[in-house]
Amino acid sequence: MISGDDCPLGRERTDKLWEISKQYCEREGGSHGPDHSERVYFTALSLGRELNARLDILAAAALLHDIGRRHETESRGAVCHARKSAEMAGPILEQLDFAPADIESIQQCIRSHRFRGRERPTSLEARILFDADKLDSIGAVGIGRAFLFAGQIGAKLHDAEIDHRKTLAYSNEDTAYREFQVKMSQVRDQMLTAAGQQLARKRHRFMEIFFDELNREIYGSEL
Numbered sequence: 001m002i003s004g005d006d007c008p009l010g011r012e013r014t015d016k017l018w019e020i021s022k023q024y025c026e027r028e029g030g031s032h033g034p035d036h037s038e039r040v041y042f043t044a045l046s047l048g049r050e051l052n053a054r055l056d057i058l059a060a061a062a063l064l065h066d067i068g069r070r071h072e073t074e075s076r077g078a079v080c081h082a083r084k085s086a087e088m089a090g091p092i093l094e095q096l097d098f099a100p101a102d103i104e105s106i107q108q109c110i111r112s113h114r115f116r117g118r119e120r121p122t123s124l125e126a127r128i129l130f131d132a133d134k135l136d137s138i139g140a141v142g143i144g145r146a147f148l149f150a151g152q153i154g155a156k157l158h159d160a161e162i163d164h165r166k167t168l169a170y171s172n173e174d175t176a177y178r179e180f181q182v183k184m185s186q187v188r189d190q191m192l193t194a195a196g197q198q199l200a201r202k203r204h205r206f207m208e209i210f211f212d213e214l215n216r217e218i219y220g221s222e223l
Contacts, residue, residue: 006045008055013096017063020092024067032069036136044132050195057102057125061109064089065129082114121192131196138187139203143210146176160215180211
């Protein structure tokens with residue numbers, strides 16, 4: 001259950017969407033489990049308040065944005081999870097009596113939230129969801145997720161002495177530091193809102209400090 005009173009959709013609708021989201025995302029688990037959707041929900045609402053966005057659209061889109069991810073995983077990338085999630089969200093929202101125009105707005109947010117997706121976010125709410133989802137991949141949470149993923153695939157703890165551009169994803173060289181070098185360090189420049197950019201700069205700086213310290217501790221240069 002989404003804790004607290006932060007429910008622009010009302011308690012009943014919020015609880016129903018959260019249970020649906022949790023059911024799908026628990027199957028995926030790991031760094032894209034239900035806790036990811038919950039964090040994106042609160043980040044999106046925080047950004048939405050600052051930018052005067054439709055919080056009801058944001059809330060629904062955030063809770064449902066990853067419900068189709070299992071299809072992408074099982075197809076090894078042949079299915080785009082953003083488009084699949086938007087498709088799956090339609091009947092769910094209809095059953096909860098969302099207005100047709102709002103359903104389309106929510107689906108557009110979901111379809112365009114993917115980092116490498118073909119559809120670019122156009123509405124304010126879509127840009128906010130995009131930023132909220134990406135912000136969860138950087139900073140302290142992003143580092144934690146990167147180490148969680150590395151552990152799941154059996155990667156090393158750290159390896160800063162190799163050229164990460166020549167390493168392979170999903171291998172034992174796919175460390176959290178590789179994730180930072182190849183992906184996380186690029187997120188700061190992808191933000192679509194001014195508020196998102198400000199948060200991304202702060203979180204990016206924390207990652208630089210963390211990995212600098214990790215290098216010093218592992219390679220003996222902290223003395």
